[in-house]
Amino acid sequence: MARLPVYLRALTALQERGVATVSSEELAAAAGVNSAKLRKDLSHLGSYGTRGVGYEVEYLVYQISRELGLTQDWVVAIIGVGNLGRALAGYGGFASRGFRVAGLLDADEAIVGQEISGMVVEHIDRLEDIIADHGVSIAVIATPAGAAQGVCDRVVAAGVTSVLNFAPVVLSVPEGVDVRKVDLSIELQILAFHEQRKAGGPDGLAPLQEGDPPPGTSQYVETVEA
Amino acid sequence: MARLPVYLRALTALQERGVATVSSEELAAAAGVNSAKLRKDLSHLGSYGTRGVGYEVEYLVYQISRELGLTQDWVVAIIGVGNLGRALAGYGGFASRGFRVAGLLDADEAIVGQEISGMVVEHIDRLEDIIADHGVSIAVIATPAGAAQGVCDRVVAAGVTSVLNFAPVVLSVPEGVDVRKVDLSIELQILAFHEQRKAGGPDGLAPLQEGDPPPGTSQYVETVEA
DNA sequence: ATGTGTGAACTATTTCACAGCC
DNA sequence: GGCTGTGAAATAGTTCACACAT
Numbered sequence A, B: 001m002a003r004l005p006v007y008l009r010a011l012t013a014l015q016e017r018g019v020a021t022v023s024s025e026e027l028a029a030a031a032g033v034n035s036a037k038l039r040k041d042l043s044h045l046g047s048y049g050t051r052g053v054g055y056e057v058e059y060l061v062y063q064i065s066r067e068l069g070l071t072q073d074w075v076v077a078i079i080g081v082g083n084l085g086r087a088l089a090g091y092g093g094f095a096s097r098g099f100r101v102a103g104l105l106d107a108d109e110a111i112v113g114q115e116i117s118g119m120v121v122e123h124i125d126r127l128e129d130i131i132a133d134h135g136v137s138i139a140v141i142a143t144p145a146g147a148a149q150g151v152c153d154r155v156v157a158a159g160v161t162s163v164l165n166f167a168p169v170v171l172s173v174p175e176g177v178d179v180r181k182v183d184l185s186i187e188l189q190i191l192a193f194h195e196q197r198k199a200g201g202p203d204g205l206a207p208l209q210e211g212d213p214p215p216g217t218s219q220y221v222e223t224v225e226a
Numbered sequence C: 001a002t003g004t005g006t007g008a009a010c011t012a013t014t015t016c017a018c019a020g021c022c
Numbered sequence D: 001g002g003c004t005g006t007g008a009a010a011t012a013g014t015t016c017a018c019a020c021a022t
Helices: A004-016 A024-031 A035-045 A057-068 A083-089 A124-134 A145-157 A184-199 B004-016 B024-031 B035-045 B057-068 B083-089 B124-134 B145-157 B184-199
Strands: A054-056 A074-079 A099-106 A138-141 A162-165 A178-181 B054-056 B074-079 B099-106 B138-141 B162-165 B178-181
Touching: A004 A024, A004 A035, A004 A057, A004 B184, A024 A035, A024 A054, A035 A057, A054 A057, A057 B184, A074 A083, A074 A124, A074 A145, A074 B184, A083 A099, A083 B083, A099 A124, A099 B184, A124 A145, A138 A145, A138 B184, A145 A162, A162 B184, A178 B184, A184 B004, A184 B057, A184 B074, A184 B099, A184 B138, A184 B162, A184 B178, B004 B024, B004 B035, B004 B057, B024 B035, B024 B054, B035 B057, B054 B057, B074 B083, B074 B124, B074 B145, B083 B099, B099 B124, B124 B145, B138 B145, B145 B162
Parallel strands: A074 A099, A074 A138, A138 A162, A162 A178, B074 B099, B074 B138, B138 B162, B162 B178
Antiparallel strands: none
């Protein structure tokens, strides 16, 4: 149910505009999905609509929040305080949805001790302490690619079972641990792919030529900073 | 084909380690997918493997890059230079994959003129000029939610047909324009959902109670800063 | 022997279309 | 009359399993 957060966002926007009731058609349009899909999704949570009328916005917001577990607070730690870690630390959308940042951690001595968004950056050595003391249940990894697996192993060993990974690597974790991955450059690559298709007409690429040359060296060298 | 960038990443990592050849099994493991799926995906690009041997890393890197359109340069503009815009401007993974940042733009006079990652922030008024002058084909929107649709309309009017949106809104665009959306808080919400399921046993939530109270006011108020 | 490429089986997801309730 | 909830149909995506090339 990866679409529930999108519905929730659309609903809170309606709520702010003082709308009391929506039809599946309207809400689906706001969320950018098909209305039948929306109804099926919502029907999985229970029968919260009224036939002939629609859904009561307030009530649906509450039910989806409950389903998503947003009626309780989740404690997160952000590991890696580069540009991205800073952006995450200052991101208002976390606090407002019940996500509390318990700590910012980094290995770089020059960054440790700095104050970012009202929090003092801690040394990565304190990782296990912070997880235990604050009851961290979600770790956000925003380190360089090379450090990510090591950090991941440590947070998992310390009992964290949900990881949001911004480093451009596939993390391996034991059974029972959830990892979600956000990769900024992958999103751009997907856009480039579609853009190319448009430019090249309906068929896109030229078909593979027999003598298509394998390049001597690749220009696609990895630079890894999440 | 949203998985091609992941394969490409795994392949370049192998390439750096000097590996000349991979089997579908090995590459699938590195990319975190099933090997049959990987073979099927690759077979869509053409027959680039050798039976009994595997895939030549160098050659496959080239073919996937070509398919994704990474053998040409793409010009991007980043609109909104808050924390996230800064992180994106400094993100090394763009330049290394053929994405060239042509401009950083913001509406805030206090930010305009600042130098970020070697670029001077331009005023949003210059948006159309910059798009035309540099041939921008991808716009990255990292503005607050309220400004996103307006910015989107302007870039589309200026001829951009691919948008990467970090603002927490569903953008509406004309036919033929691609939008991809990255929403940091949605990823966390999905993790929270799974985390809750683990904690609550296989059945997760308590079943809906008859007298389940609709809340008087919602605590889920939108704060919008992408 | 080994490992790709792929038809066929299976599973999941999306959409249709309409009965049933307001 | 209008709109939800949902079986059934259609579509998409995944995995199996093996023929066939090297």
